[in-house]
Amino acid sequence: MTGILHENRTPEYWDHQYRQGATWRPVDEREQILFRTHTDPDPVWRAVDIGCGLGEMTQALWWMGMQVQGYDFSKVAVSVARNSAWHTGATFEVHDFDTESNPPEVTPGSLDLVVCRLSLEFLDRERLLADARRWLAPEGIVHITTSVAEKEPATSRHRGLPESVVHDMGRGAFRSRTRYDLDDDGTVTCLVLRGPM
Ligand SMILES: C[S@@+](CC[C@H](N)C(=O)[O-])C[C@H]1O[C@@H](n2cnc3c(N)ncnc32)[C@H](O)[C@@H]1O
Numbered sequence: 001m002t003g004i005l006h007e008n009r010t011p012e013y014w015d016h017q018y019r020q021g022a023t024w025r026p027v028d029e030r031e032q033i034l035f036r037t038h039t040d041p042d043p044v045w046r047a048v049d050i051g052c053g054l055g056e057m058t059q060a061l062w063w064m065g066m067q068v069q070g071y072d073f074s075k076v077a078v079s080v081a082r083n084s085a086w087h088t089g090a091t092f093e094v095h096d097f098d099t100e101s102n103p104p105e106v107t108p109g110s111l112d113l114v115v116c117r118l119s120l121e122f123l124d125r126e127r128l129l130a131d132a133r134r135w136l137a138p139e140g141i142v143h144i145t146t147s148v149a150e151k152e153p154a155t156s157r158h159r160g161l162p163e164s165v166v167h168d169m170g171r172g173a174f175r176s177r178t179r180y181d182l183d184d185d186g187t188v189t190c191l192v193l194r195g196p197m
Contacts, residue, residue, distance in 0.1 A: 014074035045112035051119025055081030062090040071095040117145040133196035142193040151187040
């Protein structure tokens with residue numbers, strides 16, 4: 001049976017979005033404070049931002065002191081991200097985490113933080129989470145930010161993960177698991193999965 005590829009699973013779809021000037025939820029001060037509170041970042045951390053888009057979160061992690069690389073399969077996004085981060089040490093690469101083998105620089109145990117901000121919804125999340133567990137050091141963290149599908153308006157539910165998926169994600173696979181919301185109504189929620197098992 002031939003699988004059906006939803007258009008938002010292709011780099012061409014995202015290139016088109018970015019050429020049209022698409023942007024997503026800004027990484028505001030409140031989000032950064034909540035991120036710091038729940039992850040307690042250390043400046044020596046090595047981090048990756050998967051599906052980094054225009055690289056706003058990647059840059060925020062760099063400003064927190066981390067060595068960070070953003071990856072996205074949209075060449076347009078990576079080009080914009082590189083241009084807007086030229087004055088920082090954040091770096092960006094084009095990479096498709098669904099269809100390509102993992103980037104050679106991401107080796108087992110080499111990372112302290114894997115960030116998926118508004119991107120896991122569009123990725124092969126089983127594969128990504130299994131890979132992230134291998135990439136992380138023993139106390140490493142996967143930080144996921146996602147919309148909850150049921151809380152999105154009917155026309156944009158495809159952007160979110162169902163509540164049941166968010167509820168179960170990472171259980172039994174990490175030593176600790178914390179959830180917090182970015183919005184008062186819980187439309188956008190975050191998971192901190194620490195200590196891969
Ligand atoms: C909604 S945007 C979020 C971008 C950014 N993380 C942010 O918070 O602004 C989702 C991003 O995931 C990227 N993406 C989707 N599937 C991908 C894949 N298989 N490999 C790499 N990037 C992917 C898209 O190109 C897009 O930039």
